[in-house]
Amino acid sequence: MEEEALFNYVNQHSEEYIHRLREAVALDSVSSDPNKRSRCLDMANYICKWIEKLGGKPIVKHIGKQTFPDGQVLDYPPILFGDFTVDTKEKPVLLAYCHYDVQPADIQDGWKFDPFQLVEEQGKLYGRGATDDKGPLLGWLWAIEAYKQLGIPLPVNLLLCFEGMEESGSTGLDRVIEEESKVGGLLSNVKYVCITDNYWLTEHRPCLTYGLRGIVYFQVHIEGPKMDLHSGLFGGLVNEPMNDLIHLFSSLTDIHGNILIPQVMDSVAPVTKEEELLYEKILFDPQLLKQEAGQVSHLRESNKVKLLMNRWRFPSLSFHGIQGAFSGPGEKTVIPGKVTGKFSIRLVPHQQPEEIARYVENYLRQQMNKIQSGNVLQVEWRGASPWLADYHNSNFQAARSAFQKVYQVDPDLTREGGSIPITNTFQEYLGGEIYEQTQLYTRNQSYYSLYE
Amino acid sequence: MEEEALFNYVNQHSEEYIHRLREAVALDSVSSDPNKRSRCLDMANYICKWIEKLGGKPIVKHIGKQTFPDGQVLDYPPILFGDFTVDTKEKPVLLAYCHYDVQPADIQDGWKFDPFQLVEEQGKLYGRGATDDKGPLLGWLWAIEAYKQLGIPLPVNLLLCFEGMEESGSTGLDRVIEEESKVGGLLSNVKYVCITDNYWLTEHRPCLTYGLRGIVYFQVHIEGPKMDLHSGLFGGLVNEPMNDLIHLFSSLTDIHGNILIPQVMDSVAPVTKEEELLYEKILFDPQLLKQEAGQVSHLRESNKVKLLMNRWRFPSLSFHGIQGAFSGPGEKTVIPGKVTGKFSIRLVPHQQPEEIARYVENYLRQQMNKIQSGNVLQVEWRGASPWLADYHNSNFQAARSAFQKVYQVDPDLTREGGSIPITNTFQEYLGGEIYEQTQLYTRNQSYYSLYE
Numbered sequence: 001m002e003e004e005a006l007f008n009y010v011n012q013h014s015e016e017y018i019h020r021l022r023e024a025v026a027l028d029s030v031s032s033d034p035n036k037r038s039r040c041l042d043m044a045n046y047i048c049k050w051i052e053k054l055g056g057k058p059i060v061k062h063i064g065k066q067t068f069p070d071g072q073v074l075d076y077p078p079i080l081f082g083d084f085t086v087d088t089k090e091k092p093v094l095l096a097y098c099h100y101d102v103q104p105a106d107i108q109d110g111w112k113f114d115p116f117q118l119v120e121e122q123g124k125l126y127g128r129g130a131t132d133d134k135g136p137l138l139g140w141l142w143a144i145e146a147y148k149q150l151g152i153p154l155p156v157n158l159l160l161c162f163e164g165m166e167e168s169g170s171t172g173l174d175r176v177i178e179e180e181s182k183v184g185g186l187l188s189n190v191k192y193v194c195i196t197d198n199y200w201l202t203e204h205r206p207c208l209t210y211g212l213r214g215i216v217y218f219q220v221h222i223e224g225p226k227m228d229l230h231s232g233l234f235g236g237l238v239n240e241p242m243n244d245l246i247h248l249f250s251s252l253t254d255i256h257g258n259i260l261i262p263q264v265m266d267s268v269a270p271v272t273k274e275e276e277l278l279y280e281k282i283l284f285d286p287q288l289l290k291q292e293a294g295q296v297s298h299l300r301e302s303n304k305v306k307l308l309m310n311r312w313r314f315p316s317l318s319f320h321g322i323q324g325a326f327s328g329p330g331e332k333t334v335i336p337g338k339v340t341g342k343f344s345i346r347l348v349p350h351q352q353p354e355e356i357a358r359y360v361e362n363y364l365r366q367q368m369n370k371i372q373s374g375n376v377l378q379v380e381w382r383g384a385s386p387w388l389a390d391y392h393n394s395n396f397q398a399a400r401s402a403f404q405k406v407y408q409v410d411p412d413l414t415r416e417g418g419s420i421p422i423t424n425t426f427q428e429y430l431g432g433e434i435y436e437q438t439q440l441y442t443r444n445q446s447y448y449s450l451y452e
Numbered sequence: 453m454e455e456e457a458l459f460n461y462v463n464q465h466s467e468e469y470i471h472r473l474r475e476a477v478a479l480d481s482v483s484s485d486p487n488k489r490s491r492c493l494d495m496a497n498y499i500c501k502w503i504e505k506l507g508g509k510p511i512v513k514h515i516g517k518q519t520f521p522d523g524q525v526l527d528y529p530p531i532l533f534g535d536f537t538v539d540t541k542e543k544p545v546l547l548a549y550c551h552y553d554v555q556p557a558d559i560q561d562g563w564k565f566d567p568f569q570l571v572e573e574q575g576k577l578y579g580r581g582a583t584d585d586k587g588p589l590l591g592w593l594w595a596i597e598a599y600k601q602l603g604i605p606l607p608v609n610l611l612l613c614f615e616g617m618e619e620s621g622s623t624g625l626d627r628v629i630e631e632e633s634k635v636g637g638l639l640s641n642v643k644y645v646c647i648t649d650n651y652w653l654t655e656h657r658p659c660l661t662y663g664l665r666g667i668v669y670f671q672v673h674i675e676g677p678k679m680d681l682h683s684g685l686f687g688g689l690v691n692e693p694m695n696d697l698i699h700l701f702s703s704l705t706d707i708h709g710n711i712l713i714p715q716v717m718d719s720v721a722p723v724t725k726e727e728e729l730l731y732e733k734i735l736f737d738p739q740l741l742k743q744e745a746g747q748v749s750h751l752r753e754s755n756k757v758k759l760l761m762n763r764w765r766f767p768s769l770s771f772h773g774i775q776g777a778f779s780g781p782g783e784k785t786v787i788p789g790k791v792t793g794k795f796s797i798r799l800v801p802h803q804q805p806e807e808i809a810r811y812v813e814n815y816l817r818q819q820m821n822k823i824q825s826g827n828v829l830q831v832e833w834r835g836a837s838p839w840l841a842d843y844h845n846s847n848f849q850a851a852r853s854a855f856q857k858v859y860q861v862d863p864d865l866t867r868e869g870g871s872i873p874i875t876n877t878f879q880e881y882l883g884g885e886i887y888e889q890t891q892l893y894t895r896n897q898s899y900y901s902l903y904e
Contacts, residue, residue, distance in 0.1 A: 213684060217783045225746025232665060232870020235798050236709075236768030237752055237759060238745050243709045246771055250702030255823045257688075257695045293690050294677025294789050298826030300689055307689060316688030318787050319698055323780065325773030326794060331669045331834070333796055335770050337746050342778060344785055346687050371707045374750030382783070418684020 002152050003405070009146040017142055018125065022118040024134045025127035031077060031101035031168040034068040040077035040164050043100045047137070047162060051082035054144050056160070058082055059186065063165075063172030077101060077164025079176050081186060084144060084158040092191040093157040095430070097422065098137035099166030099197060102129040136196035137162055159190060166197070166422075174425050181429035190430045192395045195423060201414060205283045206403050208396060211312060211415030212423055214347035214386035216356050219323075220248065220364060224375035225337035234335055239373035242325060245341045248377075251367050252317060252343070252360075257300065259317050259345070263359045268314065269349045275313070279305040282412045312415035315351065319343045346417060353383025387423050388415075454604050455857070461598040469594055470577065474570040476586045477579035483529060483553035483620040486520045492529035492616050495552045499589070499614060503534035506596050508612070510534055511638065515617075515624030529553060529616025531628050533638055536596060536610040544643040545609040547882070549874065550589035551618030551649060554581040588648035589614055611642060618649070618874075626877050633881040644847045645878045653866060657735045658855050660848060663764060663867030664875055666799035666838035668808050671775075672700065672816060676827035677789040686787055691825030694777060697793045700829075703819050704769060704795065704812075709752065711769050711797070715811045720766065721801045727765070731757040734864045764867035767803065771795045798869060805835020839875050840867075 010017075029043035030036040048058040059081040067073050080100070085093075105115035105128040113119040118127035129135075140160055147154050165171045180186040200207050222241040229238065254260055284304050290296050301307045310316065323340040326332040347356060361379045368377045389396065391413050403411040462469075481495035482488040500510040511533040519525050532552070537545075557567035557580040565571040570579035581587075592612055599606050617623045632638040652659050674693040681690065706712055736756055742748055753759045762768065775792040778784040799808060813831045820829045841848070843865050855863040 215684070215785070217785065219783070225748050227746045229745060230870060231768070231770040231772070231796060232667070232798060232868070233763070234745055235770045235796075235869060236762035236766055237741065238748050239750055239752060240709060240770055242771035242773075243705055243707075246698065246701045246705075247707045249698045253695055253698075255695075255699045256825075257692060289689065293681060293686055294679045296677050296690050296826065298691055298824075300691060310688035311685070314688055316683070318683040318687045318692055318785070319694040319777070320683070320784055320786060321694075321777030321779050321788065322774050323778075325771070325779070327773050327775050327777070327779035329775060331671070331794065331796075332772055333667070333669065333770070334772060336773065342783065344683060344687075344783075346684060372750075373708075374748060416684070417687060418682060 002150075005150050006146050006152065007406075009150055010142070013142070013146075017138070018118070018120070020142075021125070021130065021135055021138055022127070024138060025118045025129050026116055028105075028116045028128070029077070029101050029164065030104045031165050033104060034070065034072045034074055037074045037077070040101055041075070044078055044080055044164055047080055047082075047100060047141075050141050051080075051160070054084075054141060054148055056082040056084045056144070056158075061172075061176050063176065066171070076171060079164070079173060080160070080162040082158075082160035082162070083186070084154060084160070086154050086157055088157055088189060091154075091156050093159055093189045094192045094194060095159045095161055095187065095190045095426070096140050097161045097163075097193065097195045097197070097426070098140065099133045099163045100137055101164045101167050102132070102134070103167050131199075133166070133197045139196070156192075157189075159187070161187075170422060173422060177425050177429050187430060192398075193426045193430060194395070194399070195420070195426075197420070198416065201412060202283050202285065202288075205409060206407055206411040207414040208391065208399050208403070208411045209414050209416055210391040210396065211349075211388040212386060212419055213312065213315075213415070213417050214351070214353060214384045215344050215419050216347060216353045216360070216381050216383040217344040218342065218357075218360060219380040220245065220341040220343075221338065221378040221380065222248075222341075222375050223338040223378070224373070225335070228337045229335040231333045231335045238335065239371075239375055240335050241339045241373075241375050242322075242336055244368065244371050244373050244375050244377075245322065245339050247371060248364055248367050249319060249341055249343070251363075257317070259315060261360055261363045264315065264345070264351075264356055267350045267352075267355065271309065271313070276305065278413055279308050282308060282414065284308060311417040313348050315348055316346045316417075317343060318346075347383070347386045349386050349388045351386065353381075353385060357381040357383060384419050384421060385424060387427060454602075457602050458598050458604065459858075461602055462594070465594070465598075469590070470570070470572070472594075473577070473582060473587055473590055474579070476590060477570045477581050478568055480557075480568045480580070481529070481553050481616065482556045483617050485556060486522065486524045486526055489526045489529070492553055493527070496530055496532055496616055499532055499534075499552060499593075502593050503532075503612070506536075506593060506600055508534040508536045508596070508610075513624075513628050515628070518623070528623055531616070531625060532612070532614045534610075534612035534614070535638070536606060536612070538606050538609055540609055540641060543606075543608050545611055545641045546644045546646060547611045547613055547639065547642045547878075548592050549613045549615075549645065549647045549649070549878070550592065551585045551615045552589055553616045553619050554584070554586070555619050583651075585618070585649045591648070608644075609641075611639070613639075622874060625874060629877050629881050639882060642882045644850075645882060646847075646851070647872070647875065647878075649872070650868065653864060654735050654737065654740070657861060658859055658863040659866045660843070660851050660855070660863045661866050661868055662843040662848065663801075663840040664838060664871055665764065665767075665867070665869050666803070666805060666836045667796055667871050668799060668805045668812070668833050668835040669796040670794065670809075670812060671832040672697065672793040672795075673790065673830040673832065674700075674793070674827050675790040675830070676825070677787070680789045681787040683785045683787045690787065691823075691827055692787050693791045693825075693827050694774075694788055696820065696823050696825050696827050696829075697774065697791050699823060700816055700819050701771060701793055701795070703815075709769065711767060713812055713815045716767065716797070716803075716808055719802050719804075719807065723761065723765070728757065730865055731760050734760060734866065736760060763869040765800050767800055768798045768869075769795060770798075799835070799838045801838050801840045803838065805833075805837060809833040809835060836871050836873060837876060839872075839879060 027039055027043040029040040031040055051058040061079040063076045065073050066076050115128040163173050198209050222244050224241040286307055320342040325336045325339050364379055479491055479495040480488055481492040483492055503510040513531040515528045517525050518528050567580040615625050650661050674696050676693040738759055772794040777788045777791050816831055
């Protein structure tokens, strides 16, 4: 049977895969560091050579030059495509997205080992990029290799899309996707998308992500005095913009952080019975979450389902900070003349950024009218929509059955609390069925978790 | 008559005084700038030479070396005393305090003329330090000169005290005052203190200051997660320290800025009938205050007496800012793990810093208990007492009659909203009678306002 042959091949070559992952981790492709830019290009070359070797067509999209704060001007890491078209008439096109750049890492940050040397300890592999996202990226290549070596044709037309700026804002990617999605473009026939750049909730069960929260980020400007004032001379005389802002902010949430803005919660999709059952089945330990959340003593919920729903399918409001006020250490007694408060609301279906922003702005204006300080309020916002896929669709069914075969377990169907903007870009231009997962290596029927 | 002779002498020499002020302004003694440190020393020399020339004994107190952030190590500008003792048995000792350093100034800050070239325009003299505080400082010297030239003995034993670090925290002054106040010390016989380092409320009437507000400065630390968190992943799960802080802060004041902390207002001295009458007589225009306060459209009071009382004799609370939260331009979606909110309360008699700090801390702890976030509150404070003199005392009476003679007007008796820490130091170590004023040059019976 083809499948068994493939699994055997993969298991027989696991040592080799680890060796190659070690090579990739050692290419310290930190996209934010100009001194590591050549390593990003090395990593891109490493990938292109493998695409070619495996019979694919590497397509390199250059996206121009980057000027760094220190004045250096360097080429951006290119966007790489690997075209493994086998039969566009009979088989659909599956786009696989990963990134080959990594976050910075230094042994002094608290790593036990050199972060760019892959180390195995107690069945776990440690190294920067091992799971985010070089392991998943290479996984696609070795899957293709196994088909090729066994002489089995690929079951789909695979189109790989690997970017090198994901950790630095995905520069250029939107534009390339938009262009290549047009008729005749590289992506014009894509039917399915698989993003392998996400985490498992626990070490024990794979996840398939079908939803992401959106966001509206607000900057609330309050302008009073045309300059900063001495609080000895003017304290008690002027209506201080900071006092306005503190009271505006405190009207947005209750003391526990629940959103108080009228209408904002109205468009949140009601929880279905099916969803509740889904959440109950998910493997997740609130106690471990406390550790993950910086060793907090309390969480906002103790119940697993409520916690996960708070993360994934309910909005949340976070205050991020204040610009224009004193933010240094020590004491400064100034009355700031103009302050900008920053907060964001994570959005869930069916909240749309424009609508939520309108409610928030109206409410802020109402509150400001009550204060009657004479200071001027200005509200600025930027938003991204939430994303939700139908996990009953064929793409998700295929992914679920793949997980069942490899891990002998049904994956948890999860959402994410954050936004992955590229998801909305794919959705907008390709309109296809998307799912997100983290791939894991298999080895002698057990598997390695990939840690960073 | 001696007095008339003195006035005539002063009026006849006004051009010379302006010339000498021009020399002093040109010595750009900016105490905060290491590159201008030699100019501070030049200014100290200039003063010492004059003290000597006028028959006084200059005493130079060196206060050690300063290490600047750029690594330069330079001598601090010395504290200068000028001893003009004439007869310690019959006449009291009057200590006159001024400072010879200035704030930085640059034509690019919006000055019409080079700030270190004294310029006369429409009967006004412009130049950095002209009024704060070189004009008043030199005024003492020219008064002595007039007595000397006319062969009239000084009516008091004058002890000048001129520092060169006032604009940079008065480094070393407290210690020198403490030491020299001991039996046998330079200041041990001081009976009266006159601080000439303050402003007039308007251009039209001199002021005598008999009170200053104190201050308690609070740093409110709230610690939750041991690190900053991603608001996508943790928004809705953790009790965010910023949410706690926003609600603590908003409980301190109402939307108009009035203090809501229980007991804090209880120890404010009641307004007397005499005070009300005093405030009503003061020359002050709320419309001009709007300009001064950065062109604000609204003040917290429209009535003159209420405004002045808010500035001088009622407490006020100002929020200064938040440390540890995002304070830069643009957007950052982090949940800060630890934040420090900063605010201060200006104190008036009979509020004492320790007492007010206790009320505030208790209240903050009560509010935090309501929130039950599990985050840890820590309150840090530092305070300075308010200062209030009895303007019926002989020192004030002497100053008032001097103003009446020179300006033919009773000066306004004013307080200040800010703190001048040196006042409390003099009060503590000398225990004498203190008043504060701004001296103005007289010229042909009219006078120059000194502008910066």
